[in-house]
Amino acid sequence: MFRSLLKITVLSLILISTIFLIKGGLSLSAKDIFELSATPYGGYNEKVVQNLTQQNSDTIVGFVLMLLSFVLSLVDLLMPMHCDEFAMNRKGLIVAIIVSVIVFGVAYAASHSLQNNLYKEVQKIRAAY
Secondary structure, three states, X not given: OHHHHHHHHHHHHHHHHHHHHHHHHHOOOHHXXXXXXXOOOOOEOHHHHHHHHHHHHHHHHXXXXXXXXXXXXXXXXXXXXXXXXXXXXXXXXXXXXXXXXXXXXXXXXXXXXXXXXXXXXHHHHHHHO
């Protein structure tokens, strides 16, 4: 019982700490990013917009990946363990690496897409001003 309590508590604390770490990044809206990028002379800092939109989209994708890893870890803990599963399986290792590379590619593309969408929203707000 103690090992289960410890494992679930550790997973939960990792998830909770992740929520607190990303909370600030997720709260930035397109309007907030536009206002942060404005200069005192009525100008506009393009680098700030690019950086903040990229940070925001990376934060969202990172949070989704953290939730996925939390769920997968819980599933792993809840599955019954067999004696032959303690050794490293080469096929499992290769499949895990392939799946991880695919997930990275999808996550990278999703982050880039989210960043482009948020950037376009900021540009629409800029055009309205």
